[in-house]
Amino acid sequence: MNLMLQIWAGYARLTRRWPGIAAIIPFIPVLALWTAVSEAGLFPRAFFPGPGDVVRAFFTLTYKGILPDYLQDSLIRLATGAAVGMALGIPLGILIGTSRWAHRICWPVLLFFQAIGDIAWLPILLIWFGFGLTTMTFVIVYTVLFPVVLNTVLGVESVPRDLARAALSLGASRARVLWEVTLPGALPNIITGLRNGLGYGWRALIAVEMIVGTSGIGFMMFDARRAGSTVEILLGMIILGLLWYIVDAWILAPLERATGQRWGLVTS
């Protein structure tokens, strides 16, 4: 009992000094299980590689320059798609959120197209644009757009009416109200939308790279399947998880907290 308390105290001190460790520790049993299964020799090595093999593949592919190149391609595609998606989605969301007519006209259309998933566009896109960057960008933008628009609308509509009225009766013009009240009021929701959009976009990107790609992490994994290289497939999967964890936990989540909690708009 005393030993358990000591371990717990040690863990508490350790994670206070290096908070990142708290995120790594839960993966220790997963890694242990993986190692145990692969070492036990239940499956052929080529069919079920262990962690060591994957780490070796990581260094080999990094050394050859393939992995950094592919990673860069994937990230640039995601960033481009996200930027375009935001540039379209935020103004559209504000228009729909502030104008009752725009809402009536756009909302049903928006829901209709949201239901046609990103991948469902691929057949027609391949005919229109062929196997290339245009098709990939379209899919990413499409995926990012809906969460951003829908959350922006939600954010704009959640700004209390009295705040806009207060600004108007303090002498603000309609344009100033948009800038001083509507946008900051909707910002926490916009960031939530971006966070969701990037999450969906990341997954859509990998799927599209598998089908139309000539580079990128998704392409690497699908290409490895052709060569029967399970190591590279597993490596790709791990990179997907790790990268998203970094983007979400280190960038997006703190950003969301910084706006919402500071202003008391989010209670948690």
Next chain:
Amino acid sequence: MKMLSLRNLGKTYFDPYAGAHVTAVHDVSLDVEPGEFISVVGPSGCGKTTILNMIAGFIPYSKGDILLDGKPVHGPGPERGVVFQSFALFPWKTVLDNVGFGPKMRGVPKAERDRIAREYLALAGLSHAAHRYPNELSGGMQQRVGVVRALANNPDVLLMDEPFASVDAQTRMTLQEELTRIWQERKPTVIFITHDVAEAVFLANRVVVLSKGRVLDQIAVDLPRPRVWDDLVKDDRFKQLSARVLQMVRAA
């Protein structure tokens, strides 16, 4: 300072669910002298908030006129400051920036509007809270900010819509006393909407009783100032006036 006049003001709107026209305000005429403090009381549904929203310019009126110094008003404007029941402070701005918002909209430079904001915060005893955010303040403190934010813009008329309805009873009494003190110092023209009869009498020079969208009666309140609750609860004149207003409101 300018004079505010309501001339045969009326508000009728179409209720699509009832499929009929509903009249919230029938015919209200009222003159408010510069520097006067007017309380408007009445049972719920008497149209008092509708009248205030029309004066503020938040909703259009259907008939009659609202004149500020003889000129009709349409839409919201900085010459009519509003204090909201919901406080309506900007959560992403510090207390200082909330109070400086009106001057900012007028194009006053940062240093000057900070000076104005600090002056008004001092008036409400809030100097220590200048750099805090609204959600870090109690309800009573938030509404103090709401009041001085409206005042810092130097409005001709200050419109207050049940501003103390959502704070606790003790804080409400303190806020009422502070409001009468600030009014005495600055003499703004105030229209104060409330359903609380004692509050209406305590604050005002004149109490307007509304009923079903019409002015039922007006009662002059000649109580001496400064007014504090400790004295007034024992004051016979205050009790008499309150009883009279209460009777009218209940019969309304």
